[in-house]
Amino acid sequence: MEQGTVAVPVVSQTLEKVGELEVPAGVIAGPVREHLLHAAVRSQLASRRAGTAATKTKGFVSGGGKKPWRQKGTGRARAGSIRSPLWAGGGTIFGPQPRDYAYRLPRSARRAALRAALASRHASGTLIVVDALALPEPKTKRMVECLRGLGVADGALIVLAEHDDAIERAARNIPRVKVLVAGGLNVYDVLGHAHLVMTRAALEQIAARLTEDA
Numbered sequence: 001m002e003q004g005t006v007a008v009p010v011v012s013q014t015l016e017k018v019g020e021l022e023v024p025a026g027v028i029a030g031p032v033r034e035h036l037l038h039a040a041v042r043s044q045l046a047s048r049r050a051g052t053a054a055t056k057t058k059g060f061v062s063g064g065g066k067k068p069w070r071q072k073g074t075g076r077a078r079a080g081s082i083r084s085p086l087w088a089g090g091g092t093i094f095g096p097q098p099r100d101y102a103y104r105l106p107r108s109a110r111r112a113a114l115r116a117a118l119a120s121r122h123a124s125g126t127l128i129v130v131d132a133l134a135l136p137e138p139k140t141k142r143m144v145e146c147l148r149g150l151g152v153a154d155g156a157l158i159v160l161a162e163h164d165d166a167i168e169r170a171a172r173n174i175p176r177v178k179v180l181v182a183g184g185l186n187v188y189d190v191l192g193h194a195h196l197v198m199t200r201a202a203l204e205q206i207a208a209r210l211t212e213d214a
Contacts, residue, residue, distance in 0.1 A: 008122075010129050010200055014149045018131050021200055026115065027210045032123065033116045039105060040113035040187040047102040055095025058083055064090075111210055117190040118206075126195045128152065129203055135166050143170035147177065150197060157193035159185055161201035182206050 006029045007020040058064075064083030071078055085093045105113070121127040128150055135142045147153050155176030160167065168179045178189060182198075182205040190196055198206075 006122075008127075008129050008203070010131050011150075012131055013133065013146055015151060021129060021203060023203065023207050024211050027207045028115075028118050028122045028127075030115055030119050032120045033112065036109060036113040036116050037120075037187060037191065040110060040117075041191065043103060043105050044186060044188040049101040051099045051101050053096040054098050055092040057093075057095070058085060058091030061089070061091045113187050114185065114190070114206075115210055117187045118196075121190060121196045128156075128195060128197045130197060130199055132201075133158070133160065133164070133167060133197075133199055135170055138166035138169045140170055140173050143167070143174060143177075147174075150195075152195040152197060154194050156195040156197045157189050159196070159198040159202045159206075161199055161205055182209075 004025050005022045006025050008023050008028065009017050010019045010021050012018050058081065061083040064081035068079045068082055069076065079087075081087075081090075083090045085091050104110075118127070130150070133146070135146065144153070147156060150156075158167070158171065158177065158179045160179065160181055163181055164179075171177050171179045176193065178193065180186075180189060182202040185206060
């Protein structure tokens with residue numbers, strides 16, 4: 001093994017070892033920086049918020065165009081509109097308005113967080129690198145059989161090098177199973193599944209991406 005790399009076992013769909021893949025140590029065996037994982041997950045969840053909560057201010061509540069009573073001489077407090085925030089049914093002061101909650105971490109932080117997520121899966125023994133994934137037919141039961149053969153029947157994130165309609169269709173109805181292409185790999189999904197199953201080609205793509213400018 002070359003210095004600075006880690007030999008990751010590559011298995012078949014029946015968990016038989018068929019070889020090894022040399023991966024830069026910084027990609028898969030670096031420190032697990034929990035603060036970066038936390039920041040990355042918060043960023044992703046913030047981006048998913050709808051931000052559609054809205055309240056009506058005084059200017060948007062219907063009615064109230066007429067002054068309820070004259071300014072002086074009634075003995076009551078001054079009032080200009082029945083839709084004042086002080087009245088029942090009136091407008092809302094400083095209520096929520098539609099907004100975008102999304103924010104992005106710097107690219108270096110995003111890449112470091114993804115490396116930390118992969119390192120955590122590798123350290124816990126829940127990373128499985130498969131030489132290739134293929135199904136005889138795009139049926140759910142075939143995907144279930146494949147997952148059982150890999151020993152990940154309790155859920156897994158499956159990462160492919162490119163889109164595969166058969167695998168994506170067969171896995172979409174299985175609870176706790178998700179299929180992604182390598183370009184869409186993210187910290188939230190890596191940490192949100194019990195196992196991480198990657199094809200050799202997918203891991204090669206991700207390793208190349210995570211070592212750029214490192």
